[in-house]
Amino acid sequence: MASGRLRIYLGAAPGVGKTYDMLCEAQRRKARGTDVVVGLVETHGRPRTAALLDGLEIMPRRTVSYRGATFTEMDVDAILARAPAVVLVDELAHTTVPGCRNAKRWQDVHELLNAGIDVLSTLNIQHLESLNDVVERITGVPQRETVPDAVVRAAEQVELVDMTPEALRRRMVHGNIYGPDKVDAALGNYFRVGNLTALRELALLWLADKVDEQLDHYRTEHQISGIWETRERVVVALTGGPEGDTLIRRAARIADRAKGADLLAVHVTRSDGLAGASPAHLARQRVLVESLGGSYHQVVGDDIPIALLEFARAENATQLVLGASRRGRLAHMIDPGIGVTTTKLSGPIDVHLVTHEEVGKGRLLPRRARGLTLRRRLAGVLAAVVLLPLLTLALTHQRTGLNLTSNVLGFLIVVVAVALVGGLLPALLAAVGGLLLLNYYFIQPVHRFIVAESNNVLALLAFLAVAVMVSSVVDLAARRTSQAVRATAEAEMLSTLAGSVLRGEQALPALLTQVRETFGLTSVALLERAAEGGQNGARKADRHGWRVVDSAGPDPCLRPDEADTEVPVSENLTLVLRGRPLPAADRRVLTAFAAQAAVALEQRRLAQVAAEAGPLAEADRTRRALLTAVSHDLRSPLATASAAVANLRGNEVEWSAEEQAELLATAEEALDHLARLVENLLDMSRLQAGRLSVFPAPVGLDDVIPGVLRDLGPAARDVAVTVPDDLPLVYADPALLERVIANLLSNAARYSPPGQPPLITASALHDRIQLRVIDRGPGLPAEDRDQAFTPFQRLGDTDNASGIGLGLALSRGLTEAMGGTLTPEDTPGGGLTMVVALPVATVGDSTQPADGAA
Numbered sequence: 001m002a003s004g005r006l007r008i009y010l011g012a013a014p015g016v017g018k019t020y021d022m023l024c025e026a027q028r029r030k031a032r033g034t035d036v037v038v039g040l041v042e043t044h045g046r047p048r049t050a051a052l053l054d055g056l057e058i059m060p061r062r063t064v065s066y067r068g069a070t071f072t073e074m075d076v077d078a079i080l081a082r083a084p085a086v087v088l089v090d091e092l093a094h095t096t097v098p099g100c101r102n103a104k105r106w107q108d109v110h111e112l113l114n115a116g117i118d119v120l121s122t123l124n125i126q127h128l129e130s131l132n133d134v135v136e137r138i139t140g141v142p143q144r145e146t147v148p149d150a151v152v153r154a155a156e157q158v159e160l161v162d163m164t165p166e167a168l169r170r171r172m173v174h175g176n177i178y179g180p181d182k183v184d185a186a187l188g189n190y191f192r193v194g195n196l197t198a199l200r201e202l203a204l205l206w207l208a209d210k211v212d213e214q215l216d217h218y219r220t221e222h223q224i225s226g227i228w229e230t231r232e233r234v235v236v237a238l239t240g241g242p243e244g245d246t247l248i249r250r251a252a253r254i255a256d257r258a259k260g261a262d263l264l265a266v267h268v269t270r271s272d273g274l275a276g277a278s279p280a281h282l283a284r285q286r287v288l289v290e291s292l293g294g295s296y297h298q299v300v301g302d303d304i305p306i307a308l309l310e311f312a313r314a315e316n317a318t319q320l321v322l323g324a325s326r327r328g329r330l331a332h333m334i335d336p337g338i339g340v341t342t343t344k345l346s347g348p349i350d351v352h353l354v355t356h357e358e359v360g361k362g363r364l365l366p367r368r369a370r371g372l373t374l375r376r377r378l379a380g381v382l383a384a385v386v387l388l389p390l391l392t393l394a395l396t397h398q399r400t401g402l403n404l405t406s407n408v409l410g411f412l413i414v415v416v417a418v419a420l421v422g423g424l425l426p427a428l429l430a431a432v433g434g435l436l437l438l439n440y441y442f443i444q445p446v447h448r449f450i451v452a453e454s455n456n457v458l459a460l461l462a463f464l465a466v467a468v469m470v471s472s473v474v475d476l477a478a479r480r481t482s483q484a485v486r487a488t489a490e491a492e493m494l495s496t497l498a499g500s501v502l503r504g505e506q507a508l509p510a511l512l513t514q515v516r517e518t519f520g521l522t523s524v525a526l527l528e529r530a531a532e533g534g535q536n537g538a539r540k541a542d543r544h545g546w547r548v549v550d551s552a553g554p555d556p557c558l559r560p561d562e563a564d565t566e567v568p569v570s571e572n573l574t575l576v577l578r579g580r581p582l583p584a585a586d587r588r589v590l591t592a593f594a595a596q597a598a599v600a601l602e603q604r605r606l607a608q609v610a611a612e613a614g615p616l617a618e619a620d621r622t623r624r625a626l627l628t629a630v631s632h633d634l635r636s637p638l639a640t641a642s643a644a645v646a647n648l649r650g651n652e653v654e655w656s657a658e659e660q661a662e663l664l665a666t667a668e669e670a671l672d673h674l675a676r677l678v679e680n681l682l683d684m685s686r687l688q689a690g691r692l693s694v695f696p697a698p699v700g701l702d703d704v705i706p707g708v709l710r711d712l713g714p715a716a717r718d719v720a721v722t723v724p725d726d727l728p729l730v731y732a733d734p735a736l737l738e739r740v741i742a743n744l745l746s747n748a749a750r751y752s753p754p755g756q757p758p759l760i761t762a763s764a765l766h767d768r769i770q771l772r773v774i775d776r777g778p779g780l781p782a783e784d785r786d787q788a789f790t791p792f793q794r795l796g797d798t799d800n801a802s803g804i805g806l807g808l809a810l811s812r813g814l815t816e817a818m819g820g821t822l823t824p825e826d827t828p829g830g831g832l833t834m835v836v837a838l839p840v841a842t843v844g845d846s847t848q849p850a851d852g853a854a
Helices: 018-031 047-051 076-082 105-114 129-139 149-153 165-173 180-188 193-221 244-257 279-291 304-314 329-334 338-345 374-396 404-422 424-442 454-500 504-519 584-649 657-689 701-716 734-751 782-788 807-817
Strands: 006-011 036-040 062-066 069-073 086-089 118-124 157-161 233-238 262-269 295-300 319-323 350-354 523-529 546-552 565-570 573-578 697-699 720-722 730-732 759-765 768-774 821-826 832-839
Touching: 006 018, 006 193, 018 036, 018 047, 018 086, 018 118, 018 157, 036 076, 076 105, 086 105, 105 118, 129 193, 157 193, 165 180, 165 193, 180 759, 180 768, 233 244, 233 279, 233 304, 244 262, 244 279, 244 319, 244 350, 262 279, 262 304, 279 295, 279 584, 295 304, 304 319, 304 338, 319 338, 338 350, 374 404, 374 424, 404 424, 404 454, 424 454, 504 523, 504 546, 504 573, 504 584, 565 584, 573 584, 584 657, 697 701, 697 734, 701 734, 730 734, 730 832, 734 768, 734 807, 734 832, 807 821, 807 832
Parallel strands: 006 118, 006 157, 036 086, 086 118, 233 262, 233 319, 262 295, 319 350, 720 759
Antiparallel strands: 062 069, 523 546, 523 573, 565 573, 697 730, 759 768, 768 832, 821 832
């Protein structure tokens, strides 16, 4: 029996319409005459979804008792007995009640598929096993019901039911997902715009991977090797030369013009790993590719055009970027080159040959490996001198029992042994010596350097040829081994370099220390040519105009001419090394170290400049803003109080008792306003200086909010408060919390339209309590929200009586001082919501100054 087919409707979050679409598909199939039944569908009280069940056969559910409660689950046995063509099974990730046929609903679905029944099901992205931890970090909500990715990937069809976060939140506000009592909590927790956007992106990316996987499977199954331009992919080939930077930037521009095409950089190295590419260039170019949003790859292949095209076809690339040849005109006459060959073999892949500054300059030949050491060569000569006479003596005693062939093989063994010990030159010496000894002692006429038979001449020549070839192979292997060891060491050093550079303030000294330890030097220093006085972070320049920027090891060089090795970085920057002269082969790695040292120096100086300029700019901005605010906001209430007192003291007018009381109330109100402004200023200054006293303690919001409303008076008369009775206590400073709520509520009341007063709600989320102050005012654009928390800013205010702009800044500072956060959000339907998140009080929390409080 053929297995049934599984179709999954995948959504980013509840409410996007998965069940609705599944029921629509069921109605379409039923209209076509397909035998469709409903195994289990959850409508969650949504009338439009429930209406789609009309006309569909609904299988009775099975009743299960567990711990004194009764539950209903899908009856798998009844469905198997009914044997429909298609069955609808909602919520694939559901965990069934203990005592059911299977522990998970997806296991029930697996049984139905094995019985040849097609299944339509639904799933949210947060229930995929591979994304479970990612979703929990995003939303803060753990998902205990999961489905293995393999189950979903095995589905014949996965259809994404997509909806924008804004549209989903509107559905929530209109009551199309949850009941009215759950809307505010849902919008403020799981259904935030940021959460929904991240979940939507996860769903799209996961589905895109499945589509790519299906496409690759189809191409493999049908043996399709041609390029299908389903997505633009630009591959840039790097040789390890200096022109790579130009090629990468050119390829990135091509990818950008192709509306976000993938960018891949590839370097083809020979199978022996000994190509002449510069590790320093490749390391820098890899960073450049990744900074442009691309990826770096390295493949092995002796035929570079074939290797490039195989990589491009494997990645389904559509465009290939190559650099114009650096070879001279004569070389082009002998060999057309990689670019021409690749273009001829590329087929449907577009090949771009990009000119650059290195065109026609030729390639530097790789330095010939030194091979074996002098000691081993001398040992090889000694072995030849000792072994040849001993072998000759041994063979002369066996002259009657051995023929010429055996003698030649014996001498050939000695030559190979000498080659293994000392390399090519000692082996050649042994071959010539063996040839002469064979001729003198073992070929007629004996004891004369004459060969009487032509057959013996051929044997001697064959011995000499084989000896030379074997010696060459052994010597070449030794050289290649030496090169491979060196290449491995360079790769390890560069890998260590890549992992240790650009780690903040200590990057430069750590880098210099690594150079010193790697090459066994006495000291390493980075010198800079500059005028007397120098830049930040550098020592004073000497009389020759050089100064030590940083160094590692004792007695660093003060000038380039004191160094054993100098590696120029730029016109005014050089890396100097003391201890021993380093060979030219080490300069490739040293160049990479020097380039990274320059980057680390520049980063350090930029950080110093930013650190010095930041406080100055902030202080200047604060000073100017404070002067602007004080010019009116502090003087206005003072002038009001002064005028009221002056009128009371004046003799020109006789004030009645009521008028005197009104003037006194005006003066008192103005002075209270002035006192609040001064108190806010003092608190802000304490916050900025880190001297604010905080005394956190367990406190209930239902104890704090009434006091705030009472202090605000008529302005808070119509404020609505929704705080659950069972809400846990928060761990906060009660007095500071009152100040925060009062500031936020005053700000909300100022912008709330008539007839729509602010709303205060609270809810628990894990170990945090979230208090929301909601208004229905004009709201605040996303680009202005950070500025709204800057002191002395009054975004949107047109009157000078609105305060000095400290309310939100002070509220955020006080909230963070208590270990909480204050963030703005859009109010569904228009307006602004301020969310104060504070830790839940736990057992053992007591009233004590917070860490760092004065």
